[in-house]
Amino acid sequence: MMTWNTFTLQDSNSPLMEQLSYFHDHTMMILTIITILISYLILSIMMNQLSHRYLLEGQTIEIIWTILPSIILIFIAIPSLRLIYILDEINNPMISIKTTGHQWYWSYEYSDFKNIEFDSYMLPQNENISQFRLLDVDNRITVPFKSNIRMMVTAADVIHSWTIPSIGVKIDALPGRLNQINFFINQPGLFFGQCSEICGANHSFMPIVLESISPNFFLKWIINFS
Template structure:
């Protein structure tokens, strides 16, 4: 960047400080934004979406712990660099040291990183086990990725099915759909995922789930939503021209509302299978 005079330097400094203050303000306001837009991205977001499942809470704790480890290591390495620049420059040491090695230091910089990695690996394996160890399911839903929308089947509730396509006239933009996936709150939901044409990926950040939808293969994941409301995700695998236009919308409701929705959905599917199910929002009104 060209700085021909002090004015340019001051202008650059002001812009840099403005950017820094903006990032700091966004970080401070992050929780407030998260409360306003639970289950979806929000402006100036610097962290995960607010957790709405036990697995996502574990992921958030793991992430926070790694941030502490990364920060400590970064500060330690920065301190070593500063010490090296101050103590071992040409002015401070006109006669350079001829030391070739230090056994204690070499042992330390081998053992300490190994211990750090082991300390990270243990909770990582515990988290992976929690994600992959499917508990007894209260509800099974099958999600089929297609170009470029999702189809859902409820095999435990009469095997009705419906398509879920992006809704251009609804908010939030690029996330709203015509037919949401509806599940009860505080119930273990097993999600079976496959692809009908190419590889897709079923992901909902607030639940901490993301699983590939592969043609000819049935993958599984699970979540237990701890809050009612709307939660959004998207296809997370590049799958063709309209990959950006196949969102995932999950409506979490009470047991009573879920039972009412299932009955209404089955009736609509029986009367018109090609058009399947009306929006859960209409059923819940």
């Protein structure tokens, strides 16, 4: 069944994604106003053969269409720069997870705990009983919600990209380099993503599944895993 989420951004599940959605709506409003205004001017010129004579040598209109785009760019640039700084902000993480991209699966290591590491492979279609084709995995990342999570991402072979759209996270996994990103999940649930960098023949078959649970259940999960 097709829903509005098919055509728009996914629902925000983190403060970062909320800010990205607000910026998207802000920019789209400005672009819509510009499109309507320009379309009106073009149609008015096409329908009125005499209107173009005022545009031959007009210093006033030259000033207007130089200053007006500059003001519009300021209204777009200031929120954009603010958002860039928010995305780069590093808070004190409660949990650190190291993610390594392979051809073609992900491996995870909980750096704050001993002996908690596992590989995450996509479930074969004949074993996948959920409704999410090519998205579910055998071992999900489990994190507590309403906690600062630090994800350190690298790759073992080629360039990958660890991406979960609903929480606004997309970070490249580069061989020999350790990138990091922070995120904060608002609520419990399952969040799906995929590798966003073409990394070989099975690029489409290395999904990401993050499960957000309450801190109490997370402690029980840690104890049971150990």
